[in-house]
Amino acid sequence: MPSVKDILMSMEYGPAPESATEVLKWLAARGTFGHFIGGAFTAPGVTFATTNPATGENLAQITQGTAADIAAAVAAARAAQPGWAALAGHERAKWLYAMARHVQKRERFLAVLESLDNGKPIRETRDIDIPLVARHFYHHAGWAELLAEEFPGAAPVGVCGQIIPWNFPLLMLAWKIAPALAAGNTVVLKPAEYTPLTALAFAEICAEIGLPAGVVNIVTGDGETGAALVASKVDKIAFTGSTEVGRAIRKATAGTGKALTLELGGKSPFIVCADADLDAAVEGVVESIWFNQGQVCCAGSRILVAEAVEDAFTRRLTDRLARLRVGDPLDKSVDMGALVHPVQLARVQQMVAAGMAAGARLVQAECKLPAKGCFYAPGFLTGVNPANPVADAEIFGPVATLTSFRTPDEAVELANATRYGLAASVWTESVNLAMDLAAKVKAGVVWVNSANIFDAGAAFGGMRESGFGREGGRAGLRDYLRGPEVAEAPEAQATFDTAPVPAATGQTGAIDRTAKMYVGGRQARPDSGQSYAVMHEGRVLGLAGLGSRKDIRNAVEAAAKAGAWGRATAHNRAQVLYYLAENLSARAAEFAARLVEGGHRPEAAALEVDLSIRRAFYYAAQADKFDGAVTATKTAHVTLQMPEPFGIMGIVCPDAAPLLGLVSLVLPAIAMGNRVVAVPAASRPLPATDLSQVLDCSDMPGGVLNIVTGPKDELAGVLAKHDEVAALWYVSGPEGRAAVEAESTGNLKSVWALANRDWTGPQGQGRAFLQRATQVKTIWVPYGE
Ligand code: NAI
Numbered sequence: 001m002p003s004v005k006d007i008l009m010s011m012e013y014g015p016a017p018e019s020a021t022e023v024l025k026w027l028a029a030r031g032t033f034g035h036f037i038g039g040a041f042t043a044p045g046v047t048f049a050t051t052n053p054a055t056g057e058n059l060a061q062i063t064q065g066t067a068a069d070i071a072a073a074v075a076a077a078r079a080a081q082p083g084w085a086a087l088a089g090h091e092r093a094k095w096l097y098a099m100a101r102h103v104q105k106r107e108r109f110l111a112v113l114e115s116l117d118n119g120k121p122i123r124e125t126r127d128i129d130i131p132l133v134a135r136h137f138y139h140h141a142g143w144a145e146l147l148a149e150e151f152p153g154a155a156p157v158g159v160c161g162q163i164i165p166w167n168f169p170l171l172m173l174a175w176k177i178a179p180a181l182a183a184g185n186t187v188v189l190k191p192a193e194y195t196p197l198t199a200l201a202f203a204e205i206c207a208e209i210g211l212p213a214g215v216v217n218i219v220t221g222d223g224e225t226g227a228a229l230v231a232s233k234v235d236k237i238a239f240t241g242s243t244e245v246g247r248a249i250r251k252a253t254a255g256t257g258k259a260l261t262l263e264l265g266g267k268s269p270f271i272v273c274a275d276a277d278l279d280a281a282v283e284g285v286v287e288s289i290w291f292n293q294g295q296v297c298c299a300g301s302r303i304l305v306a307e308a309v310e311d312a313f314t315r316r317l318t319d320r321l322a323r324l325r326v327g328d329p330l331d332k333s334v335d336m337g338a339l340v341h342p343v344q345l346a347r348v349q350q351m352v353a354a355g356m357a358a359g360a361r362l363v364q365a366e367c368k369l370p371a372k373g374c375f376y377a378p379g380f381l382t383g384v385n386p387a388n389p390v391a392d393a394e395i396f397g398p399v400a401t402l403t404s405f406r407t408p409d410e411a412v413e414l415a416n417a418t419r420y421g422l423a424a425s426v427w428t429e430s431v432n433l434a435m436d437l438a439a440k441v442k443a444g445v446v447w448v449n450s451a452n453i454f455d456a457g458a459a460f461g462g463m464r465e466s467g468f469g470r471e472g473g474r475a476g477l478r479d480y481l482r483g484p485e486v487a488e489a490p491e492a493q494a495t496f497d498t499a500p501v502p503a504a505t506g507q508t509g510a511i512d513r514t515a516k517m518y519v520g521g522r523q524a525r526p527d528s529g530q531s532y533a534v535m536h537e538g539r540v541l542g543l544a545g546l547g548s549r550k551d552i553r554n555a556v557e558a559a560a561k562a563g564a565w566g567r568a569t570a571h572n573r574a575q576v577l578y579y580l581a582e583n584l585s586a587r588a589a590e591f592a593a594r595l596v597e598g599g600h601r602p603e604a605a606a607l608e609v610d611l612s613i614r615r616a617f618y619y620a621a622q623a624d625k626f627d628g629a630v631t632a633t634k635t636a637h638v639t640l641q642m643p644e645p646f647g648i649m650g651i652v653c654p655d656a657a658p659l660l661g662l663v664s665l666v667l668p669a670i671a672m673g674n675r676v677v678a679v680p681a682a683s684r685p686l687p688a689t690d691l692s693q694v695l696d697c698s699d700m701p702g703g704v705l706n707i708v709t710g711p712k713d714e715l716a717g718v719l720a721k722h723d724e725v726a727a728l729w730y731v732s733g734p735e736g737r738a739a740v741e742a743e744s745t746g747n748l749k750s751v752w753a754l755a756n757r758d759w760t761g762p763q764g765q766g767r768a769f770l771q772r773a774t775q776v777k778t779i780w781v782p783y784g785e
Pocket residue numbers: 163164165166167190191192193221222223224225226227228230240241242243245246248249263264265266296297347394395396
């Protein structure tokens with residue numbers, strides 16, 4: 001008889017299957033599902049099968065949602081929304097609490113159902129997915145309770161269309177539905193076609209607790225149903241899934257006024273430093289890329305290991321790999337189950353084959369796989385050169401790449417050499433090194449000596465092509481709220497004659513100079529060598545450079561070189577802004593005269609200059625007060641929520657307030673550590689170009705604020721398409737907004753397209769601007785364990 005040690009070494013202990021009887025009975029009783037609309041299940045329509053990927057067996061028939069189904073669900077959600085929003089927060093909290101309680105009551109049932117439909121091991125659904133679902137509803141019951149106090153003046157967005165993937169089906173549902181409902185929205189949710197069952201079980205919970213009809217609607221179907229939801233009359237789309245579909249949704253919603261949050265793919269670095277606890281780091285890999293069959297958007301799919309420990313680490317990792325058990329998801333002793341679908345299995349096989357064809361070597365577990373079903377042996381690829389397709393593409397399966405680095409700086413460089421920016425995991429025994437790497441890695445979430453931990457209280461979401469918006473915690477809730485309504489103010493007619501005026505001509509009478517652009521801390525001539533006449537009532541006030549694509553590129557390049565600004569202390573940034581205020585104040589009369597020249601009444605001009613100075617004071621004050629937070633999570637971590645600058649921002653300013661509009665937009669961005677390429681009012685750029693002289697003597701480092709004058713929409717388009725511009729603010733009418741939103745799909749930048757507003761009023765200044773100028777980075781640091 002084998003000893004316990006033998007058993008543990010060989011891992012050849014018998015199966016410990018979880019019973020599926022109850023779930024199979026439930027499925028047999030339902031058989032074919034319709035949608036859940038207006039509080040009741042509809043009759044099934046045209047259906048497709050959802051299958052168990054571990055066996056290939058059909059589990060149930062699911063209705064393919066049509067545009068008419070979507071319209072009915074949106075109508076139900078629309079009808080329910082005012083009543084739901086009008087409930088006291090405490091009343092909404094009770095419903096969310098009931099959801100949490102009912103999920104808990106059915107924990108085992110839901111865990112089994114999820115494993116059957118998705119293929120993930122019961123150990124994970126039982127210990128991770130379903131408990132986190134309950135936690136999410138409890139946490140957001142709390143937000144509903146506190147909403148009025150914590151977000152005074154905020155209103156729900158309205159009706160939210162939510163599209164979720166198949167990798168964490170019920171957990172993604174909870175991430176979407178809980179905050180939306182807490183904030184007073186109603187929802188139409190479309191689960192992924194491979195894994196609709198737990199969403200339908202959740203619909204039953206909604207019916208059972210007597211949730212008001214129409215508050216939660218579930219419409220099943222594939223990508224076409226999803227596209228119909230995107231096109232429907234919802235106020236917001238929240239999407240989690242592939243970057244490709246995220247891009248399509250960005251395009252489809254451009255200019256519609258629909259709010260949008262995207263949580264997309266990743267190729268997250270898993271950095272093992274020379275001083276790391278290697279055994280812990282190996283377990284980290286297990287939890288990172290071999291968790292959920294590697295079908296995790298934030299999986300540590302790029303292992304970067306310090307050269308000094310590469311051999312030792314790889315040896316231990318290979319040993320650990322050999323001990324992983326792959327098999328029946330309902331077996332409680334199994335580490336890895338089945339991939340979600342034959343299509344996904346084929347995709348992973350193809351990706352790995354392509355990686356190997358390009359020279360990578362696969363180290364793979366030699367485990368016995370079940371004879372049928374979507375099983376794939378876990379592993380990792382070495383010898384992956386940067387040109388290898390698997391170097392930057394998501395495999396979305398249990399296969400990481402492993403590369404070595406020599407120095408921490410090189411680790412950062414490799415970590416950031418991707419278009420994604422979702423997560424990172426950092427392994428070192430040095431707190432200094434851990435925090436240094438956490439600061440430098442471009443990722444929305446950083447785990448220090450840990451991986452793949454989630455909590456309802458901690459913001460989750462990406463940077464760059466991993467999308468925008470956050471889920472969880474305060475930041476996540478904010479994405480389901482609107483600020484107080486901002487009244488649209490008329491925009492000045494941008495009388496702007498695009499016919500270029502040769503720079504050397506037309507300088508007569510009142511025209512005393514040609515206003516230069518400002519790039520990299522220096523006055524710059526336009527690349528075209530051409531200027532345009534700035535006119536007022538038939539008079540030429542001056543000439544301004546006719547900026548073009550090349551000038552924007554130069555400005556972005558200059559901004560890229562000014563990266564130190566993001567690392568300057570908040571105190572330093574505040575000092576520069578105070579100094580700017582002081583210098584602006586010294587020249588107040590001159591600026592006021594400029595504004596009067598352009599058509600302002602004297603009082604309005606004086607007010608605009610005065611408010612511009614005050615705005616500099618305000619954002620200097622905020623520079624070191626717009627803080628992050630430490631949030632309480634379920635595990636022993638201090639979980640930091642750090643507002644981080646985007647990097648380079650494009651800001652296209654209104655014509656109506658040529659100085660104050662620019663200052664109101666640019667200063668919060670700069671105060672938070674961004675570098676800015678600003679396009680000032682096309683019709684009245686001279687106050688902005690005059691500002692460059694104030695900047696020159698305000699100790700603002702060159703490249704922090706760059707000013708490019710010229711045709712607004714053309715320049716906005718260049719900014720929208722530029723991959724190094726991480727965020728874009730654009731004040732214009734609806735058509736211009738549609739264009740920049742559509743053009744910004746390339747790097748999926750965060751776009752804030754806003755209508756002109758009264759910049760002199762309270763809505764011209766405030767924390768909303770600082771929030772828009774930052775993205776939350778969540779850093780998990782072990783604490784007190
Ligand atoms: P997908 O992005 O196509 O599916 C996600 C959801 O979007 C599903 O509910 C789907 O029905 C819906 N959808 C598909 N096309 C749509 C459209 N045009 N408009 C609106 N909704 C649409 O992901 P898929 O094809 O299942 O997986 C492909 C790859 O995407 C994976 O190999 C993986 O790399 C990545 N992925 C990333 C996820 C993440 O969590 N970031 C989750 C799932 C997949």
